[in-house]
Amino acid sequence: MATMLRFTLSQTGMSAKLPKGESFEISLPENPATGFRWKITATGEPVSTLTGEEFRPSTGVGGQGIHSWRFRTIHEGESEIGMVLQRSWEAPAEPARSFTLRVIVTP
Secondary structure, three states: OOOOEEEEHHHOOEEEEEEOOOEEEEEEEEEHHHOEEEEEEEEOOOOEEEEEEEEEEOOOOOOOEEEEEEEEEOOOEEEEEEEEEEEOOOOOOOOOEEEEEEEEEEO
């Protein structure tokens, strides 16, 4: 079985050229105990679609873990996936962190 292509926080702002039908994952550090959670601001549609997500807590104290979203490319073209890390109860000001990935889908 092939390994799924994974993008992390250090790759924010990059472009990914992927064939139609390819699955990929975005994995970002998150600490829900502090109230900071990743929110999707751009889904990558219409060239890709979200197929699932999960949070994997670390084994240490403090609640830090990895939040992952799985996507699949479905149409040729370009789009962007965007996410911001912020507290839901705070005014939508400047997020603590942000992540963007330009998705370019080829035949």
